[in-house]
Amino acid sequence: MHAMQYEITLPAGYDMGIIRRRVATKGNLLDKFPGLGLKAYLIRERADGSEVNQYAPFYLWAAARGMNSFLWGPGFQGIVNDFGRPEVQHWTGLAYEEGPASGSVPMSATRSRSRVEGDGSPTGTVERALDAHRELADREGVVAAAVAIDPRHWELLHFTLWADEPPRADGDRFQVLHVSAPHRGELPRGRYW
Template sequence: MHAMQYELTLPADYDMGIIRGRVARVGHLLDDWAGLGIKAYLLRQRGVDGSPVNQYAPFYLWNTVEGMNSFLWGGAFQGLSDDFGRPSVRQWTGVAYEEGGAVGSPARVAVRRRQRVPDGVRLGEMVEDAVRETGRLAGEDGAVLAAVAVDTSRWELVHFSLWDHDTPKADGDVFRVLHLSAPGREGLPRGRQW
């Protein structure tokens, strides 16, 4: 499993209806994308759910590198780059994935938390803690799914979860889910990824 996200931070007075309209028009295009586990079309609006910014920030869990590369180099990503400029694309290697009791329910909210891996910690212990946290999140009421992945170039974990209600039991940046493409969700490997 591979995680990926890019963020488009928009002006404070930006009409976020433009992003909602864009997702309504094109969101379905990844509903059957080969190699994609899930794509959550995410939006943060300044002043809502504690967000200091307006931001469009899709989050992906990929089953295959080929699917991810096809998206990035095959033209789909080019449309976004043409319209908004080419954003930096963050990538993380999958550590754990779990489905929650609300899997299959419409996801309303996503929570993303980045966590630095401090110098001097035992890497295996830190990652095992992250795996346990993923299982705990997935076990909470209303959890659709939970995942954790690591960027070893920055030594950073990213915790990601989807919820079927507006009061998630997770800490981090809260996003509204505008659309969820999940063609390969069932193929995402469950549990620890090693």
């Protein structure tokens, strides 16, 4: 599994209805995309208390080939044409779980990122992250949860889809406008080694 996200931060007065219409008309284009585990079309709005207006799609790829096909194909080119080329963040998967609400349509998402501190072995930090991931994935309202790591910057990522509003949590909160999940069933459950 590969996790990927890009963030398009928009002006404070930006009409977020433009993004909502974009997702409503184009979101289904990836509903059958090869190799895509899931794509959550996420937004944050200043009107809802966020510090920024932002469109920030989040992807879990079942296969690197699908991710590459998207990045070098017409899908990502549409983003580049409309907003410029964003920085694409990428993490390698550590674990994925379906939650108790896995049959629900997610309404919100949370994302938290933290640094793996120190210069020594990251094993202990990763094991604690996996333990926290398992606990989180079992919480009421969780649709799906993933934990991943960027070993270049030693950053851990926890991403969770919620059936409704998430409980108060650290990290960033997003509204989910649509989910494309053609190969969600191919995302292996549990730890990835």
